[in-house]
Structures are given as C-alpha cells and as structure tokens.
Amino acid sequence: xxxxxxxxxxIKKDFFGNQVLTDINLTLNEGEVLGLVGENGAGKSTLMKIxxxxxxxxxxxGYGGDVLLxxxxxxxxxxxxxxxxxxxMVHQEFSLIPGFSATENILLNREPQKKSVVSEVFxxxxxxxxxxxxxxxxxxxxxxxxxxxxxxxxxxxxxxGHKQFTEIARELSKEQLKxxxxxxxxxxxTEREAAALLDSIRGMSSRGIAVIxxxxxxxxxxxxxxxxxxxxxxxxxxxxxxQETNVTExxxxxxxxxxxxxxxxxxxxxxxxTVMSIRRLWVDMPGETVRDVSLDVRRGEILGIGGLAGQGKxxxxxxxxGLYQAGGTVTFEGKEIPxxxxxxxxxxQLAFVSEDRRGVGLLLDESLxxxxxxxxxxxxxxxxxxxxxxxxxxxxxxxxxxxxxxxxDELQIRCTSSRQKAKELSGGNQQKVCLAKAFALEPQFLFVxxxxxxxxxxxxxxxxxxxxxxxxxxxxxxxxxxSELEELRQICDRIAIVSGGRIAGILPATDSSEDFGxxxxxxxx
Amino acid sequence: MSENVNKANRTFTDRARxxxxxxxxxxxIIAVFLLVLFxxxxxxxxxxxxxxxxxxxxxxxxxxxxxxMVPMVHSGxxxxxxxxxxxxxxxxxxxxxxxxxxxGLASFVMAVLIATPFAxxxxxxxxxxxxxxxxxxxxxxxxxxxxSVSFMCMMWLLLPYHKPDMVWGLAGKGLRTTISLEGYxxxxxxxxxxxxxxxxxxxxxxxLVFALLAFLMWAFLHTKTGTAMTAVGSNPTFARxxxxxxxxxxxxxxxxxxxxxxxxxxxxxxxxxxxxxxxAPFNMAxxxxxxxxxxxxxxxxxxxxxxxxxxxxxxxxxTMTPTVMNSMIHMDISEVIRIIVSNxxxxxxxxxxxxATR
Numbered sequence: 001x002x003x004x005x006x007x008x009x010x011i012k013k014d015f016f017g018n019q020v021l022t023d024i025n026l027t028l029n030e031g032e033v034l035g036l037v038g039e040n041g042a043g044k045s046t047l048m049k050i051x052x053x054x055x056x057x058x059x060x061x062g063y064g065g066d067v068l069l070x071x072x073x074x075x076x077x078x079x080x081x082x083x084x085x086x087x088x089m090v091h092q093e094f095s096l097i098p099g100f101s102a103t104e105n106i107l108l109n110r111e112p113q114k115k116s117v118v119s120e121v122f123x124x125x126x127x128x129x130x131x132x133x134x135x136x137x138x139x140x141x142x143x144x145x146x147x148x149x150x151x152x153x154x155x156x157x158x159x160x161g162h163k164q165f166t167e168i169a170r171e172l173s174k175e176q177l178k179x180x181x182x183x184x185x186x187x188x189x190t191e192r193e194a195a196a197l198l199d200s201i202r203g204m205s206s207r208g209i210a211v212i213x214x215x216x217x218x219x220x221x222x223x224x225x226x227x228x229x230x231x232x233x234x235x236x237x238x239x240x241x242x243q244e245t246n247v248t249e250x251x252x253x254x255x256x257x258x259x260x261x262x263x264x265x266x267x268x269x270x271x272x273x274t275v276m277s278i279r280r281l282w283v284d285m286p287g288e289t290v291r292d293v294s295l296d297v298r299r300g301e302i303l304g305i306g307g308l309a310g311q312g313k314x315x316x317x318x319x320x321x322g323l324y325q326a327g328g329t330v331t332f333e334g335k336e337i338p339x340x341x342x343x344x345x346x347x348x349q350l351a352f353v354s355e356d357r358r359g360v361g362l363l364l365d366e367s368l369x370x371x372x373x374x375x376x377x378x379x380x381x382x383x384x385x386x387x388x389x390x391x392x393x394x395x396x397x398x399x400x401x402x403x404x405x406x407x408x409d410e411l412q413i414r415c416t417s418s419r420q421k422a423k424e425l426s427g428g429n430q431q432k433v434c435l436a437k438a439f440a441l442e443p444q445f446l447f448v449x450x451x452x453x454x455x456x457x458x459x460x461x462x463x464x465x466x467x468x469x470x471x472x473x474x475x476x477x478x479x480x481x482x483s484e485l486e487e488l489r490q491i492c493d494r495i496a497i498v499s500g501g502r503i504a505g506i507l508p509a510t511d512s513s514e515d516f517g518x519x520x521x522x523x524x525x
Numbered sequence: 526m527s528e529n530v531n532k533a534n535r536t537f538t539d540r541a542r543x544x545x546x547x548x549x550x551x552x553x554i555i556a557v558f559l560l561v562l563f564x565x566x567x568x569x570x571x572x573x574x575x576x577x578x579x580x581x582x583x584x585x586x587x588x589x590x591x592x593x594m595v596p597m598v599h600s601g602x603x604x605x606x607x608x609x610x611x612x613x614x615x616x617x618x619x620x621x622x623x624x625x626x627x628x629g630l631a632s633f634v635m636a637v638l639i640a641t642p643f644a645x646x647x648x649x650x651x652x653x654x655x656x657x658x659x660x661x662x663x664x665x666x667x668x669x670x671x672x673s674v675s676f677m678c679m680m681w682l683l684l685p686y687h688k689p690d691m692v693w694g695l696a697g698k699g700l701r702t703t704i705s706l707e708g709y710x711x712x713x714x715x716x717x718x719x720x721x722x723x724x725x726x727x728x729x730x731x732x733l734v735f736a737l738l739a740f741l742m743w744a745f746l747h748t749k750t751g752t753a754m755t756a757v758g759s760n761p762t763f764a765r766x767x768x769x770x771x772x773x774x775x776x777x778x779x780x781x782x783x784x785x786x787x788x789x790x791x792x793x794x795x796x797x798x799x800x801x802x803x804x805a806p807f808n809m810a811x812x813x814x815x816x817x818x819x820x821x822x823x824x825x826x827x828x829x830x831x832x833x834x835x836x837x838x839x840x841x842x843x844t845m846t847p848t849v850m851n852s853m854i855h856m857d858i859s860e861v862i863r864i865i866v867s868n869x870x871x872x873x874x875x876x877x878x879x880x881a882t883r
Binding site: 321323342343346347352354356359360361362363364365366370374375377378379381384392393394395 | 744747748749750751752753755756759760762763765766767768769770825826
C-alpha cells in the first residue's frame with residue numbers, strides 16, 4: 001500500500017518516427033500537487049494524453065514504458081477506463097454543453113435517477129432524473145472548490161472563469177477521483193479567479209487528491225505545487241521541490257538558455273502626426289463590448305491596449321476591422337474607413353492578427369503556404385501569374401513557397417515543410433503563422449490581438465521581437481492588444497487601458513504598474 | 526533534416542502502410558473487390574472485354590454529374606443533393622433543342638447552349654436560398670431537388686411541346702416519359718474518334734469532353750477565385766477576415782455546380798440514348814454523391830482524382846456485380862441485385878462522410 005499513487009516508468013512515444021517523449025520517469029503521491037512546465041511542443045500534452053488513454057495515442061502506435069497506478073500496471077484502452085480508475089482531466093478547450101446548466105453539465109450521464117412505474121416496466125433507461133439530488137451533488141462539488149457558482153446558470157451565459165470552474169467541479173463530483181489533471185486552467189482566468197482556483201487546488205490536495213497542474217504562469221506553480229517537473233524536447237530536464245527553486249531558474253531550465261527577463265529597450269515615443277483616429281466607436285462583440293472609445297494612434301508607434309478580461313479591449317480591433325457589428329467613425333490617413341466591411345479595411349492597408357487563432361486566424365486544413373499567402377493573394381493580387389493577358393489569375397506556387405520559406409526562417413516556425421497542414425503545428429508556431437500572414441500583406445498599420453496567449457516563453461520572446469522589428473524596420477504602426485501588462489510594457493511606446501468599454505487613460509509604457517492597475521479597475525462594469 | 530533520416534530508415538511495410546493510408550482503406554477494399562469481379566467474370570461466362578467496355582461507357586455517362594459535386598464541396602456548401610435542379614435545366618435544354626428541330630451534333634450543342642441560361646437562373650435562385658440557411662445546406666438541397674422534380678412532373682405535361690418524336694402519341698401533347706435520341710444526339714460524343722479493338726470499345730469523344738471539363742475545373746481551382754472558393758469552404762471566418770465576399774463565392778459555386786449538372790445529364794443521355802423525364806432526375810443525385818464520397822472526398826474537400834476514382838469504383842461495382850452474379854447462378858435477378866448493390870453503396874458512402882477540422 002506504500003506504492004505511490006502514480007508512477008511512470010521509461011515512457012517513450014514517437015509519432016511516425018518523430019520522437020516526442022524519451023524515457024519519462026515520474027512519481028506522484030497521494031495529495032501531492034505536481035507542476036508540469038515546458039515550452040509548447042515539449043511533450044506535456046502528449047504525456048497527459050498517454051496517461052488519460054486518449055485514442056490518438058493508440059491510433060499512432062501506442063507508447064513504450066509502463067504506467068503504474070497504486071503499484072499496478074495499467075494500460076487504458078480509452079478515456080473511460082482512465083475515468084473509472086479515478087483519473088480526471090480538465091482540458092484546455094472547454095468540453096461543456098452550452099445550452100445546459102452548470103448542474104446538468106457537472107453530472108452529465110451520472111445523474112442520480114428516480115424509478116417510476118414506466119421505468120419498472122420498460123427498463124432503467126426510462127428512469128427520471130432526481131433534480132434535487134442533482135442540485136445537491138453539484139453544489140457539493142462546487143463547494144469543494146470554494147467558489148460561488150450558480151448551479152442553475154446556463155453555460156452560455158457564464159463568464160469564461162465560471163465555465164472553467166464548472167469543468168473542474170464535474171471532475172470533483174466523481175467519487176472515485178484520485179488524480180486530477182489540469183491543462184492550463186488559468187490561461188483564460190482573471191487574476192482573482194486564478195487565485196480562487198489555486199485555493200481550490202490546495203483544498204483538493206488536502207483531501208488526498210493528487211493534482212497535475214500544467215501552466216505557463218510559473219508563479220502559480222511556485223505558489224501551489226509541491227514539486228516542479230520541467231520538460232524540454234520530450235525529456236524531463238528537472239524534477240525538484242517547489243520551494244527550492246524560483247521563476248528565473250525554471251525559465252532557464254525550460255528554454256535551456258537564460259532568458260532576458262523584461263529587458264525593455266525603451267525609446268523616446270515618436271512625436272508624429274496621427275495616423276488613425278477613432279471617434280465614438282461602439283462594437284457589439286459578445287463578452288467584449290466596446291461602449292464609447294475615442295483614440296488617436298500616432299504614426300510609427302507601437303500602441304498597447306490593455307485592461308481586464310471582458311472590458312472591451314478585444315472589441316476595438318475586431319470592430320475596426322469589420323468582424324463584429326460596430327458604429328462610430330474611424331479615419332485612417334485622413335480618409336474615413338467604412339465599418340462592417342472587412343475588405344475596405346484591408347484595401348486601405350490595414351491588417352489584423354486575430355486573438356482567435358483557430359477560428360479566424362488559420363485555415364487549419366490547409367498548408368502553411370496557403371495560410372501565409374492567402375490574404376495577400378486575395379487582397380493585393382500578390383503571388384499570382386496573369387495568363388491570357390490578365391484574364392486569368394493563376395496561382396504562382398513557386399512565389400508562394402518562396403515567401404512561406406522566408407517567413408519560416410525569419411520567424412523560426414517549427415514545421416516539417418512549408419506544405420505541412422496548419423493544424424499539425426503547436427500553438428506558438430500557429431501564432432507565428434498568423435503573424436507571417438499579416439506581414440505578407442506588408443500593411444501600413446497592424447492590429448495584433450493577444451499575440452502571446454497560450455504560447456511558451458521562448459515563442460513569446462520571438463513573437464514580440466518580430467513585432468518590434470517589423471515596427472522599427474518597416475515603419476509600420478502597430479496596435480497591440482494584450483491581457484499581460486508586463487508584455488505590453490516591454491515593447492509598447494504608449495499603453496491605453498480599457499475599462500468598462502471606454503478608454504480609461506493612456507500612459508507612457510515607462511509609468512509604474514500601480515498607475516496602470518488603478519486605470520484598469522476605474523470603470524469596471 | 527530529421528525527416529530525411531526517417532525516410533532512409535523506413536522499411537517497405539512502412540511505405541506500404543503510407544500508400545494504403547493515402548489511398549484509403551475503404552477505397553482499397555472496394556478496388557480489390559472490383560478487381561476480383563473482373564477476374565471472376567470470364568470464369569462464369571461473362572466476356573471480359575465487354576465488361577471493360579461497359580465500365581468505360583458507364584464512366585463516360587456519369588463522370589460529369591460527379592464532377593458537378595466539386596465546386597459546392599469546395600465552397601463549403603456540402604454535397605449537392607440538389608443535383609436534380611441542374612438536371613432539369615439540362616432536360617429543358619434537351620427537349621427545347623429537339624422541339625426547335627435541331628438534329629445530330631447540333632442538337633447536342635444547342636441543348637447545352639439552351640440549358641445554360643436555365644442553369645444560371647436556377648443556380649442563382651438555389652444559391653440565394655442556400656446562403657440563407659448556412660449550416661443546413663445538404664438537407665435543404667435535398668428538398669430543393671425533390672420538389673423541383675415534382676414541379677416539373679406537372680410542367681412536362683403542360684408545356685406546349687409539339688414535336689411528334691417527344692409527345693404522347695394519342696393526345697398529341699405532353700412529353701413522354703422516355704424519349705429516344707436516335708437521329709438526335711445519341712452517341713454523338715462517344716462515337717467521335719471511337720476506338721474499337723475486338724470487343725473493347727472506347728468512347729473516346731465522351732471521355733475527351735469529360736477530360737476537358739475536369740481540366741477546366743482543375744484550372745479554375747488554381748486561380749485566385751478558385752483559391753478563395755476553397756478557403757471559404759475550409760474556414761469561412763478566415764476567408765471573411767481576408768476580405769472575401771462569402772455569399773458571392775458560394776453563389777458562384779452553386780451556379781457552377783448546377784451548370785455542370787445540366788451538361789452532365791446531357792452527357793448521360795447521349796451515351797444512354799434516351800431522355801428520361803418525370804421522376805428520373807429524382808434518382809440521379811444519390812449515385813453521384815456516393816461516387817464522390819467513395820472516391821475519397823469529404824464534405825469540404827474534393828479533388829478531380831476523387832471524381833475519377835469514385836466514378837470508376839462506384840459504376841464498376843454497380844455494373845459488374847449483377848452481371849457476374851447472374852452468370853454465376855444462371856437466373857435473371859440482375860435488377861434486384863443492381864438495386865441492392867447501388868443502394869448499399871450509397872448507404873455505405875454516406876457513412877464515410879468526414880468533415881474538416883474546426
């Protein structure tokens with residue numbers, strides 16, 4: 001009985017000859033909280049998929065090595081087996097039914113049931129749901145986390161943080177839960193919600209539930225975990241107790257080189273004319289409503305837009321670029337730009353890198369070449385060969401391949417070839433493809449929305465550096481929207497803070513964090 | 526670099542596995558089954574070369590109808606279950622061309638020309654409808670196809686056709702269910718440059734016309750507009766963010782599909798030798814849908830290769846199975862077997878439907 005709860009021995013995994021995990025050894029005791037960190041593509045997700053018995057592992061030839069649960073060797077054929085063995089997993093993407101309430105989602109397919117006359121006759125499939133027992137079960141699970149969520153609220157109406165808690169509550173409501181895997185649960189949470197989540201992790205561990213916690217926010221790991229496991233290129237490079245280390249050390253292990261923490265090279269903000277002016281803009285973007293924004297962007301600067309989640313900072317670029325219903329006036333280079341018409345913005349040499357990489361940013365099923373060249377081809381007739389005197393615009397495959405290769409080198413996109421499908425890349429590399437797509441348009445003005453969301457430290461530095469270089473060398477005005485203030489302060493000249501759908505104030509990036517913090521909460525609705 | 530190393534280390538079985546994977550296991554099985562039928566044919570007394578000829582003919586009749594699936598699949602409108610609408614345009618072209626006294630090759634060319642405005646008109650209306658109900662295209666398309674067939678059942682009787690070759694003998698008005706194309710365009714394409722070696726007959730002309738249309742489709746997909754169409758099907762939001770007018774692109778694909786269906790039915794008729802009216806278009810959509818799915822297309826991806834492979838496999842199985850089975854058991858139940866096999870293939874194909882990543 002003294003065997004550790006979970007033991008991984010010499011786990012190996014390759015995808016068609018491409019080694020992604022080599023000799024992973026790991027032990028986890030009851031009630032222990034393990035922080036798993038590593039750059040994107042380091043193999044964290046693959047390891048968790050093996051542990052959870054995901055089909056994708058079996059479909060690609062299984063894995064090598066042993067997984068031991070309480071000293072017993074196990075080999076899960078499907079996630080159902082893993083669930084039965086007491087392993088729960090909360091994924092990065094929500095797997096909730098939008099039209100159902102929190103309670104229904106939490107107890108889905110495990111609802112307490114009532115027998116009735118009908119079900120006695122026709123079998124238990126016709127049992128009715130025991131609503132009051134369900135409410136109790138769900139509220140118990142929610143209570144375990146120590147947060148307040150209305151069990152009757154429909155998922156659609158919930159702020160993103162509550163959705164995350166609902167997912168965790170679903171796992172917690174399972175009686176046999178022994179091990180909970182949290183895959184970047186805090187990525188979408190505000191700081192207060194994240195703090196509540198960390199508290200609930202501590203609560204779980206005190207009740208004997210072991211937790212594997214994957215995140216890019218290293219401070220959280222140090223706050224809550226007992227030990228930290230650092231992965232790099234499919235290997236465990238470090239396995240230490242959390243109190244014996246610090247953020248800088250972990251970062252160094254992760255990237256295998258020392259990262260220059262926040263070495264902002266500030267310059268004098270360029271005093272120049274206004275290139276874009278936004279007046280009385282409103283945008284109807286669900287969850288990011290913009291109420292009344294007036295803003296002037298100077299030529300050649302990098303303007304940051306920050307603020308808390310849900311305050312409307314994302315609505316600004318989406319509205320200006322015509323992706324969501326908007327009103328107000330936007331003038332660019334002295335000419336008014338019609339709203340709600342994406343084509344008009346693009347024709348005026350504006351470009352936009354969306355925060356919704358998979359939804360708006362990429363053609364997941366197409367090659368990198370298509371992803372990068374497509375907008376430039378459609379809008380500016382680049383990469384086309386005119387045939388029959390311009391009557392036919394033929395795709396110039398060679399030019400497309402060339403430009404793609406150039407950006408693959410320039411942005412260090414990790415891929416097998418320029419014809420690889422976008423969906424096969426990791427998050428950080430997908431983000432680089434999105435940037436390359438915008439760069440290929442050679443715009444005069446670039447909106448970049450959350451360029452570093454969900455990507456690792458190394459890729460983050462590269463993305464920020466690329467944006468900076470693009471601004472300095474090509475003289476492109478950039479407006480960058482980000483939830484991470486530190487990141488904005490690293491590369492921006494000025495930072496506007498959005499609060500309650502309005503601009504709360506614009507400060508130079510060199511001002512103190514406290515000033516920005518005060519602005520963020522000034523008009524919260 | 527590591528990729529090269531892997532390539533060098535790969536064994537024969539790896540490569541075989543990759544080949545099977547890229548061709549698709551279901552296709553492999555069907556292809557092997559078809560091969561077995563061909564090998565079995567001579568032993569049970571069915572002439573091999575006659576069977577091959579049969580397959581060539583069937584291919585040349587049906588391939589354009591299958592090709593008509595491609596544009597709508599690319600633009601994300603799904604499989605064109607509304608194929609009967611295009612077929613009706615083709616039938617209008619065919620009957621009007623005969624009514625106005627064209628014969629021989631001219632009757633075929635005129636049928637295509639007359640069908641074109643109908644196809645454009647119907648296509649625009651159909652496309653407008655499909656743009657209103659994004660997400661439920663295939664269901665609505667099925668209804669559009671079926672209801673247009675029913676409507677035309679009345680019209681074939683009511684429209685003032687007078688040509689004695691086409692109308693009911695006694696009444697002198699209303700079109701017959703089946704109209705012979707003898708003297709009009711029966712075989713005008715398949716007899717062009719026809720190659721005959723013993724019992725093997727290759728309908729060169731018809732194959733060339735299909736090749737031309739397939740080439741044009743392939744070329745179109747390599748142009749700026751064609752690229753935009755593929756992107757709209759792959760991720761409409763991405764396309765919109767890149768300034769593409771999604772509705773217009775989809776509309777274009779529907780019109781193209783409808784026109785190809787019109788030409789497709791004319792190709793079918795010239796091979797088959799008859800115009801079939803009334804309920805006949807009803808049964809044309811499903812075989813075409815099945816063929817392209819068996820060819821390896823998904824709901825939003827289809828290539829010319831899918832069209833060719835799918836048509837050969839589908840038509841091959843559907844024509845060969847009854848012949849071989851009949852000869853084997855010496856009893857004429859070919860019609861029963863044909864129905865079982867073709868509907869079985871349709872059912873199988875529809876379960877093979879795959880969709881893109883979102």
